[in-house]
Amino acid sequence: MDLITPEIGLFFWQTIVFLVLIFLMAKFAWKPILGAVKNREDSINDALASAENARKEMQNLQADNDKLLKQARAERDAILKEARELKEKVVSEATGEAQEKADKIVAQAQAIIQNEKNAAMADIKNQVAALSIQIAEKVVREELSNKDRQQKLVEDMLADVTLK
Amino acid sequence: MHRNFEATIIKFNRTMIAQKSYKIIVTIALALLPMLVISQEHGEAQESKKKFNATDMIMHHIGDSHGWHFFGEGENSFTLPLPVILYTENGVVSFMSSEFHHDTEGHHVVEKDGMRFVNYHEKIYQLNEGADTVEFDAEHHPVNASRPWDFSVTKNVAAMFLTVVLMLLFFFSLSKHHKKNTHAPKGFNNILETLVLFVRDEIAVPQIGEKKYMKFMPFLLTVFFFIWITNLLGLLPGAANVTGNIAVTVSLGLFTLALILINGNKDFWQHTFWMPGIPTFVKPILMVVEVIGLIIKPVALMIRLFANITAGHIIILSLIGLIFILESTGVAGISVPFALFITILELLVAFLQAFIFTMLSALFIGMAVAEHEHH
Numbered sequence: 043m044d045l046i047t048p049e050i051g052l053f054f055w056q057t058i059v060f061l062v063l064i065f066l067m068a069k070f071a072w073k074p075i076l077g078a079v080k081n082r083e084d085s086i087n088d089a090l091a092s093a094e095n096a097r098k099e100m101q102n103l104q105a106d107n108d109k110l111l112k113q114a115r116a117e118r119d120a121i122l123k124e125a126r127e128l129k130e131k132v133v134s135e136a137t138g139e140a141q142e143k144a145d146k147i148v149a150q151a152q153a154i155i156q157n158e159k160n161a162a163m164a165d166i167k168n169q170v171a172a173l174s175i176q177i178a179e180k181v182v183r184e185e186l187s188n189k190d191r192q193q194k195l196v197e198d199m200l201a202d203v204t205l206k
Numbered sequence: 207m208h209r210n211f212e213a214t215i216i217k218f219n220r221t222m223i224a225q226k227s228y229k230i231i232v233t234i235a236l237a238l239l240p241m242l243v244i245s246q247e248h249g250e251a252q253e254s255k256k257k258f259n260a261t262d263m264i265m266h267h268i269g270d271s272h273g274w275h276f277f278g279e280g281e282n283s284f285t286l287p288l289p290v291i292l293y294t295e296n297g298v299v300s301f302m303s304s305e306f307h308h309d310t311e312g313h314h315v316v317e318k319d320g321m322r323f324v325n326y327h328e329k330i331y332q333l334n335e336g337a338d339t340v341e342f343d344a345e346h347h348p349v350n351a352s353r354p355w356d357f358s359v360t361k362n363v364a365a366m367f368l369t370v371v372l373m374l375l376f377f378f379s380l381s382k383h384h385k386k387n388t389h390a391p392k393g394f395n396n397i398l399e400t401l402v403l404f405v406r407d408e409i410a411v412p413q414i415g416e417k418k419y420m421k422f423m424p425f426l427l428t429v430f431f432f433i434w435i436t437n438l439l440g441l442l443p444g445a446a447n448v449t450g451n452i453a454v455t456v457s458l459g460l461f462t463l464a465l466i467l468i469n470g471n472k473d474f475w476q477h478t479f480w481m482p483g484i485p486t487f488v489k490p491i492l493m494v495v496e497v498i499g500l501i502i503k504p505v506a507l508m509i510r511l512f513a514n515i516t517a518g519h520i521i522i523l524s525l526i527g528l529i530f531i532l533e534s535t536g537v538a539g540i541s542v543p544f545a546l547f548i549t550i551l552e553l554l555v556a557f558l559q560a561f562i563f564t565m566l567s568a569l570f571i572g573m574a575v576a577e578h579e580h581h
Binding site: 044045046047048049050051052053054055056057059060062063064066067068070071072073074075076077078079081082085 | 360403420
């Protein structure tokens with residue numbers, strides 16, 4: 043029965059020792075330890091949360107970057123297209139103008155040529171006329187140097203003339 | 207995703223540390239085990255010269271004593287003397303237990319302040335006038351002596367002090383670490399911190415709740431480590447059987463009861479004395495049941511711890527005692543490995559009982575402080 047009969051002395055010591063132990067441990071061990079652990083856990087959680095935030099921000103930044111890149115690419119394409127169009131326009135414009143100018147020049151040249159031709163023709167006509175007169179003069183003079191011939195000429199001419 | 211991964215790593219680390227600490231404890235126990243066997247064999251070998259009585263031997267080993275006996279017999283034994291403190295009708299008397307000269311049969315009389323004391327089976331008796339030794343009647347009541355109030359620092363009290371010193375050393379070191387830096391501790395301190403967190407996360411928070419657990423952490427942590435360390439020390443050779451002593455467990459159980467009674471809220475008392483939501487004629491019956499239940503809870507705690515630890519010690523001692531009962535060294539070939547097996551099992555029981563006591567204390571406290579939203 044000794045085994046299951048509590049001894050008052052041991053009970054007394056156990057109670058006192060345990061009370062003192064709880065007090066000492068609570069004040070000098072449990073409170074600082076649990077406090078420090080709590081702080082550490084909080085700081086770990088904060089760090090994790092901020093890492094998560096940073097990751098999200100990074101993602102946002104990357105998305106922004108992608109967007110910017112896309113925009114830049116689109117802009118470049120637009121500029122290139124515009125440039126190409128402009129070039130074509132310029133080229134076609136220049137070609138048209140040159141054609142026009144060339145046509146004009148050709149037309150002018152043709153006009154000049156025509157004028158020159160006309161003038162030359164007139165000149166030739168004049169010269170031919172003058173030559174003809176000269177020849178005619180000479181022939182006439184030759185013809186008139188002889189009386190018979192003169193007579194004959196007049197007669198020929200008269201013969202040609204028909205009175206109307 | 208990331209956080210889950212972190213949590214897994216932390217958990218993994220914790221289990222690793224727990225495994226490590228378990229390994230260390232097992233190794234230490236294994237290293238010390240031969241000593242246990244040798245010292246006990248040594249002690250029993252000489253007792254067996256007299257008539258070997260296994261019951262006396264076992265009761266002697268699991269009981270308390272007024273000196274810390276390590277080895278040897280009689281006057282040649284190596285015993286740490288402990289103070290005997292008695293509260294008699296004439297005031298407090300104290301002397302060292304060595305003054306009994308290892309006598310536990312009530313023959314050696316110690317005289318102090320005109321009073322005469324004997325140690326009979328580790329109980330101190332104050333002899334009446336003219337008596338030389340204590341005598342008992344048929345009902346085992348002393349006829350010529352009385353028992354003074356005995357507040358001696360017995361072997362169990364000394365072992366308790368040892369646990370207290372170890373706990374203060376361990377946890378003040380951890381606390382000191384936390385005062386200096388904010389990062390996690392290393393080595394032994396890390397093991398301690400893991401255990402502290404184990405009590406917090408696996409016992410206190412689930413049983414009591416996130417809001418109120420902090421108030422009970424000092425008690426739960428202290429009781430957990432006190433029981434565990436004392437259990438482990440009790441497995442060492444020559445050590446005291448502190449947690450296997452009913453006085454110790456009664457005290458611990460009363461702490462839990464006191465916490466329930468002090469912290470029980472209005473809901474708790476209403477549910478105990480006048481359960482709502484049932485027919486009135488059932489209420490008094492239920493009140494009786496609830497009040498009995500209130501007392502049975504700590505009683506179950508104290509008996510569970512006491513019985514488990516004492517039973518473990520009795521099994522080991524019985525196995526070793528078998529050698530002397532059968533008076534054959536050959537039996538040692540069987541009983542020593544068995545005792546080794548039980549000792550290793552006791553390492554598990556040491557933790558388990560500390561865990562169960564703390565867990566159930568937390569559960570009972572949690573029931574007393576729980577907020578009921580229904581009804």
